Amino acid sequence: MPIYPILPPFMLRHIVRAGDAEERRRAQYTLARDRVIRSARMELMANIQDVVVMTPPPPKGRRGRGLRRTIYIFKPHSRRKLPGQRVRTEGRPPLGDPAVDEAYDGLGIAYRFLREVFGRHSVDDHDLPLAATVHYSSKYSNAFWNGEQMVFGDGDLKLFSRFTGSLEIIGHELTHGIMQYTAQMNYTLQAGAVHESICDVMGILLKQWSLGQTVEASDWLIGAGLLMPGINGAALRSMKAPGTAYDDPLLGADPQPGHMDDFRRMQHDNGGVHINSGIPNRAFYLTAAALGGNAWERAGKVWYNTLCDKRLRPHYGFKRFARLTLRSAAELFGEQSIEASAVREAWAQVGISSLEGG
């Protein structure tokens, strides 16, 4: 019994009224299924309107305690609860399990990066202990931040390999944590794409800093090395050239735009948060490229400063975010600085201009 793909409900109701018995049944199934999907979407839209500014939660850590990492292994067959079984704590030697040790090392590099580059003490700026669960679920191709910790899958090993293998992914997930204690950006539509982009920016800066890579030397790829051999692609996203990261019969073609002309309106992916993030990602790359040298020293400071800026509201889209990056550049380096003009020029190149005023 085939079922209709997602059709507008009025068409389905018409089929229920006017179709033959077989068509009616198909349409009824489809309506029943779509009701659940639509209610999920409506909930999403309700969240969009939910822009009351929440004060960030009070920091949970205690500053001065320094770096404290705990790595857990997920236990799928006993209790499916996070975090899982504790396998490596701060100061313990490597376990010999690549996922465990990559997560442990990655969190250490990320902690030092935040501390040395931005003077930030961990996720909450109060030395929140860093926790990660690896080997999540089985053949799980994803990584996420659950509000308290990072979670990494091993990948299905057909399309994706281990998610701990890319330092920029560790940095990306950690930044979702930072956002929770700072701007609390929404996670839908343009604000969600800003949110996603900030995580990619911090992720790539972490990778560049750890490798001592300049703007020119970096590949500007998010999830480099994550795709399995045989998959036609270099990474999951390209910040330098959005839309070019992969083109594969199984994955499809990288849909990221790098300019407002190609902005995608869609319902999937919380309104395209991982797609349209290509636009602010490229604005960051262009800023860093114009300034040259180490991206974390100037472009990165501007973006980090914006992410911590109390004026950044959860529902801000590209333009209002762009304005704040320009203000940050002006405040950090001066209104007539080359940094401020690099920021202005970069946003103009992705189709976002007239940033002064407002």
Add this chain to the structure above:
Amino acid sequence: MRILFRTEGGFAYFPGLSAERSIDADALTDPKRRALRRLIRQARFFDLPERVGVPKRCPPDCHRYFITVIDDDDRVHTIMTAEPVADSRLASLVAYLQALDLDDDD
């Protein structure tokens, strides 16, 4: 029996992986069909509420799943769940459907 399975969200969006998969149980090999029927039965799929462990705000990069089952008596039920799937039986079904998604070659 037919199963519709769709994943939303995740660390990245892949056009090739975002479409709803329609799985015709009768077209599967015997062991796979039996496994799938067993997992659906064990999850008590038709008794599940429409939302199983979905928080009001899904965490960033988190997967959400939509599963519809149309059984041989033409019963149809759709549920939505989200990672981490706390119900271990439902989690097994999700994991099986995810793995099945990749088996284009048999």
